[in-house]
Every structure is written in structure tokens, then in C-alpha cells.
Amino acid sequence: IYSLSTVEPQNLPAVFVQFVEKYGNIFTIRIFGGRTVVINSYKFVKEALVQQGDDLIDRPTVPLFEDLFGNEGLVISNGYPWKQQRRFALHTLRNFGLGKKNLELYIQQECQYLSEAFTEHQGKPFNVQLLINNAVSNIICCLVFGNRFEYTDQQYQSILHNFNEVMRLQGSMSTQMYNIIPWLMKWLPGPHKTMFTLTQVIKDFIDIRIKDHKETLNPASPRDYIDAFLIEMAKNEENDSSFSLSTLHACTMDLFFAGTETTTTTLRWGLLYMIYYPDI
Ligand code: HEM
Structure with a gap:
């Protein structure tokens, strides 16, 4: 539509x-x-x-997303698995503070780190996008992984870079062509191929976090979204539910993609408006 x-x-x-x-x-x-x-x-x-x-x-099947994420998760899934995952994500994220005072504390703390990082530039011009992106994604990380990442963490910087590249490449002509003639584009080089490589690096990064969570999980005391998901997975082992490792990967990725880009862009525009119209 x-x-x-x-x-x-x-x-x-x-x-x-x-x-x-x-x-x-x-x-x-x-x-x-x-x-x-x-x-x-x-x-x-x-x-x-x-x-x-x-x-x-229902959502239409997008060939590129189907090949990248297998139509699982929150953003591109359909039917009962989507309903089940959406309900679980909303419920779990609320439990871990979305819309509550304890998340507000995380956000205030992150604002503190962000303004310190701004101050380090001593009034000289710099690109705020990268820092805001890191700060926003840290809030999502607290909910999903249970920890934030320092702005100087090189590995995390490269993950954020990959995320932004994937978002940018989604709009490229070759990606659009992939969705029209996937059977041909699969064999041709181009930016759509880069998306697969970049996404794999992000998947590996998430994979390590999920493995860490599995090793240190205490079912009586879930720390974050991944823990809550693993507990739900164990409960649903016997039945045919959408709680699987591949869905956990896809949902983690979705929360990241859907939450970081949108909020970063909104904040950046908010800041630009405030600079342009200081009387607001
Ligand atoms: C200013 C910030 C944000 C804006 C403007 C925004 C905007 C949107 C919009 C327009 C949709 C599509 C809704 C639909 O088609 O029904 C959406 C869906 C979604 N957003 Fe956001 N969003 C924001 C922040 C976030 C955050 C912080 C998260 C997660 C931590 C998030 C996670 C999601 C998810 C998972 C979906 C898919 C929901 C579903 O299919 O059921 N968003 N968002």
C-alpha cells in the first residue's frame, strides 16, 4: 500500500x-x-x-531482506511470529525500563558523557552525528546487551560504521535493483554485495554477545533483552514457537537498526533547530 x-x-x-x-x-x-x-x-x-x-x-516480502535476515525478527516478519515477537519485545523492554524512571537515569548519564565528549572539542567544528549515534545506540545497548560502549571503543565504532553503511547502501540503485531482479543481482558485483559482508560482521558481533549471555545466564535474574529471550527460548523448547537463536539475532539487529537511526536523526534535527532558532 x-x-x-x-x-x-x-x-x-x-x-x-x-x-x-x-x-x-x-x-x-x-x-x-x-x-x-x-x-x-x-x-x-x-x-x-x-x-x-x-x-x-502483512508486509510484502523484500528479496534483499529475505536473503539478509530470512524474514525473521520484528521489522520484516509477518503473521503470528511477528505478533509473538512484538508482544514479547514491548513487554520485555518495558520491564527493563522503557518509559520508566530507571531508563531515564541511563539516558541522563549518557547525556553527561555526550556533553563531556562535545566539550573535548573546545568549540572547534566537529561531526556531532557520530557521537550522537554512539550515545543513542548505547541506550539500546543497555536494554539489549546490558552494557554501554565507550566512544573510544574502536571495535564498537566500526560496528556503528557498518550499521550506517548498511542504512546508506539500502538506498543505492544496485540494492533497489536487487529487489526487482534478485536472481540476476545475486551474481553481479556492486554495493548490494557489500551489504552482505557488513551485515555478517554485525551478526558476528551479536553472536559473541549472545554466547557470553548464555554462559553467564541466571534464569532467576534476567539482566536484559537477550537474557529474557534465552529464558523464553528454554520455556518454548518443546513447542513450535518463534523463539529461536536465529530470531534472537534478527530481533537484536532490528532493535538496533530501528532504534538507533530514528532517534539519532530526530535528535540531530532537534539540535540543528535549536541552534538555528535559539529562541525556541
Ligand atoms: C524518534 C525515534 C523513533 C521514531 C521516529 C520511530 C519511528 C518508527 C516508525 C515510523 C515505525 C513504523 C511503524 C509501523 O509501520 O507500524 C517504527 C517501527 C519500529 N520501531 Fe521505531 N521509531 C523510533 C524509535 C525507536 C526505538 C528507540 C526503538 C527500539 C529500541 C524502535 C523500534 C522499532 C521497532 C522494533 C519497530 C517495528 C515494530 C513492528 O513492526 O511491530 N523505534 N518506528
Whole structure:
């Protein structure tokens, strides 16, 4: 579903506007063979996403994500496994402080480290993006891994760099082509291949953390999301649930991707606005 109401008017493909005039507020187009339903106007978007939300809840299969993450986890999964993992993630993250005072303490502490790191630059120009990215991801790390990483930690810096590269490469032409003709692109070189290499490094990094957690797990006292997941996995060993090691990998990665980029970008824009409009 491509919802026109959520797109800025100047970014609307002109042809879509013509189609709305000709065919009305709901129409179907084929983009490279794939069927896309365009829904326009608040009334119809609300009907589709809210009133009939359960019928339209599934996500399309994206070939690149399927090959990178096997359609598991939170962000690209579907059906019952998605529901189960979403419920578990919300419940567990709340238990570990999301929206509560103890997470606020972590955040305040991280703000302290961040402003100290800003001060070290003594007023000279520097790229705030990298530091904000590290600070934001540290909050997610506290929830997921149970610890933060120093801004000077070279290995962690390279993981963050890989994350940002993966996000950037997702928008590249060769990645878009991969989603249209995966069978051909699999054999061709290009930035889409780099995404596989970078993602593997991140997967290895997460793998080490999961192994550490397994070795030091105390089921009576879960420390973070990974511990809680491992406990749930043990409980569900006998049945056919979505609690598996590969889902744990995918969910950890999703929390990282979904939480870090979004919050970093929001904070960066917030800072830029405050600099530009100091009277706010
Ligand atoms: C300013 C910060 C954030 C913004 C603007 C933002 C925005 C969004 C949006 C627009 C969606 C799609 C919702 C949908 O399609 O239904 C989403 C989904 C998601 N976000 Fe965020 N997000 C933010 C912070 C976070 C954080 C901090 C985390 C995790 C720690 C997170 C984890 C997720 C996950 C796991 C999903 C997929 C949920 C699902 O499919 O059920 N997000 N976010």
C-alpha cells in the first residue's frame, strides 16, 4: 500500500496525482510486475490501516531482506511470529525500563558523557552525528546487551560504521535493483554485495554477545533483552514457537537498526533547530 496522504505534496509522483484525478482515491498499479495499491485521503487510509487493519497487516516480502535476515525478527516478519515477537519485545523492554524512571537515569548519564565528549572539542567544528549515534545506540545497548560502549571503543565504532553503511547502501540503485531482479543481482558485483559482508560482521558481533549471555545466564535474574529471550527460548523448547537463536539475532539487529537511526536523526534535527532558532 502506498499512502499518498503521508507524502509531502511536492514529493508526490506527478503521475499519481493524475491517476487520482482519473481513477479516484484507490487504484492499483504494477511496478516492475509487483502489485501496488495506492490509497489516498485520510478517510480511506484510516479505513485501510485502522478499521480493516487486521486484513492488511502483512508486509510484502523484500528479496534483499529475505536473503539478509530470512524474514525473521520484528521489522520484516509477518503473521503470528511477528505478533509473538512484538508482544514479547514491548513487554520485555518495558520491564527493563522503557518509559520508566530507571531508563531515564541511563539516558541522563549518557547525556553527561555526550556533553563531556562535545566539550573535548573546545568549540572547534566537529561531526556531532557520530557521537550522537554512539550515545543513542548505547541506550539500546543497555536494554539489549546490558552494557554501554565507550566512544573510544574502536571495535564498537566500526560496528556503528557498518550499521550506517548498511542504512546508506539500502538506498543505492544496485540494492533497489536487487529487489526487482534478485536472481540476476545475486551474481553481479556492486554495493548490494557489500551489504552482505557488513551485515555478517554485525551478526558476528551479536553472536559473541549472545554466547557470553548464555554462559553467564541466571534464569532467576534476567539482566536484559537477550537474557529474557534465552529464558523464553528454554520455556518454548518443546513447542513450535518463534523463539529461536536465529530470531534472537534478527530481533537484536532490528532493535538496533530501528532504534538507533530514528532517534539519532530526530535528535540531530532537534539540535540543528535549536541552534538555528535559539529562541525556541
Ligand atoms: C524518534 C525515534 C523513533 C521514531 C521516529 C520511530 C519511528 C518508527 C516508525 C515510523 C515505525 C513504523 C511503524 C509501523 O509501520 O507500524 C517504527 C517501527 C519500529 N520501531 Fe521505531 N521509531 C523510533 C524509535 C525507536 C526505538 C528507540 C526503538 C527500539 C529500541 C524502535 C523500534 C522499532 C521497532 C522494533 C519497530 C517495528 C515494530 C513492528 O513492526 O511491530 N523505534 N518506528
